[in-house]
Amino acid sequence: MSDNCQPNPIEPACEVAAVQQIPLNDELVPSTITASSPVIKVPVVVAERKLQIVVESDITLTPAATEIKRVTKNVFLNQVKLVPVRFLRIGTTDFFEVTRAKLFVSGFIRKDIEYSSSACNGALRDRIADVPFSGFAELTQGDFLTRPIIGISDSSKAHFLNECNDQVPRLDKYFFQNLVKYNEQPYGELLGANFFELDFSPILTEPEGTFSTLREKIVMDLYLKVLQVQQHHITGDRHIPTFDEGTLG
Template sequence: MSQINETNSNDFGECPIVAPCPVNAVTLTPLNDEPAVPCVVPASSPIIKVPAVLAETTIQVVVEANIPLNPAASEIKRVHKDVFLTQCKLVPVRFGEEICPGVRTVTRAKLFIEGFIRKDIEYATADCSGTIRDRIATVPFSGFADLQAGDFLLFPALGESTESKSRFINPKNSDIPRLDKYFFENNVYYNEQPYCELVSAEFFELDFSPCPVDVNGTFSTLREKVVVDITLKVLQVRQVRISSLG
């Protein structure tokens, strides 16, 4: 057994393994840790304020775009894609019952979205041994979705702001009102704005040259037809009461 170990050791010694492209590194020392006891304020049924999921929906976006390539391309190698939302607004169009004085549920709404698809295109040029070129393009899109009662996991809640004005009769002539005296009453409710959160994006696309080219030819325009299914959550910060566990 000892003779075999010596043979293996000699073999590795004659052919040392050298790691290429070394960088500076530090071996970390493990530190001790132990559980900490949290300080919890006792409450039988506390009220907390947290983001609540109103709906989770998938919106299909269909876009077509022409992307110029300079220098011209002979072959597309890879295309990386990401979705960015620049706007996501919920506009109520139908209301339900009151859940608190002056606060109503929203049972139907239009969800307006706006954003862009960021594409990172890697392509080869006409040279036989040329470098790979990179082209970054942003393809904008916008539209809306109709969220109905069945699409909501939890109805949004919005409080109403009211304005009223009281008029007075002229004390010297009860046939005419006073135009110089009014009583105003305003009630302003500041709502939590519903917002969106990206979950995933699934892309289906066709990229091609508008004009067919020969085997050794090049093209300077890339036409793309993209279908992307964007899944997102619609949330609103809400106050909820929870049951204390201890």
Template sequence: MSEQNITNSGDCSIIRPCPVDAVTLTPLSDEVARPNLVPANLNPILKVPVVLAETTLQIVVEANIPLNPPASEIKRVFKDVFITQCKLVPVRFGAESCEGNVRTVTRAKLFVEGFIRKDIEYATTNCNGFIRDRIATVPFSGFAELTPGEFFVFPTIGGSSESRSRFINPKNSDIPRLDKYFFENNVFYNEQPYCELVSADFFELDFSPCPTGVGESFDTLREKIVVDLTLKVLQLRQVRVNALGLGEHHSKD
């Protein structure tokens, strides 16, 4: 017998099947807290993610997905995109943006790798069949070129240097010393640009490789899928904020 709860209401008994434990919560008081802000007479420097570019990549994939047990009909397919790697590789540089051999990147290759997660619901037979669930991950990889017109803000990258100074042999000025060197190294640690998912539009055709008749089943689902994947490319940068101008509103007479 299933669990139930009987409540008397006047002359009638109300049956609540499948009761669960519940607690009525007590409301708590709240008040506005005063934040600890940077003084208004300072112009702080913030380190924040800056959007370098926003691009839509078209991914075209074909795959065969085995079905066990075989299917007679596909009911629903849910899809999501997962990015496992997104790297920006500079290929062209502009002028130095500040001291210390820090240059702007004017052209780059964007390498993207990930997979499409598909959740397939299908019927096993035509008459009184069961609904089965099949999860498949379809990998993809590729690259795109980001040109100067596609950047909102150019990425920056600082170069490292290594130098070696030689010495003359004090006993014979015609030959150098091979046992004495002066080394100098300069290393710049850059903020790696990274990606952020924005949206994905899926267009796909799913079918059995071999046409099946009425009452027959198929054990392989072939898919041809096109994904328009929109990504943001960001980099942590330092930005000076005018604290005096924040929140001000200027109106015209």
């Protein structure tokens, strides 16, 4: 075999220092289990909904484009508000469960459009556009995983008779009582979005022609979670980690 067929020795071009890691002993921490029935205050899932958002918009491209290369999208929420419209009293209290509500949602779709201009060997252009949307959804009793809770405030006013004449009231003397309940505000959490989109020039162009307006029609399935902080009494086991004996063992 000819010496020319022997491969030349290859040295690493960008060698870096490395340290081999030593395996560590890994064991389960034992626990002492006791019965527990705590009262906890935690976020509770009120509803999980898929909302379909349909928007249409025109986006200006400067310089003009000759071909769209890639479009990426993300969704940002500015508002998720639950407005109750129907209630069910809890026992004899002044607290009510919400059985029907309007869910207001607003935000924008952030689009990143990469396109080429008519220049030969030209650099790719980038256009970022925020497409706003807003709307509401109707939530009925069967849509709630856990019903939101709202406490109603109240105010009272007592009138008095004139001490010198029991036939007329006093207009300068009143007793006021105000009961104010502060409620946990339901809030939203973004889960995900699925985009279906058609982008085109509103004016038909030749293969090498240019267009400066991109018309888009977007159908977005928006997935979100609505939560409210509530207080619940639960029953379960309490796990307390157990360590090896030390000075107190």
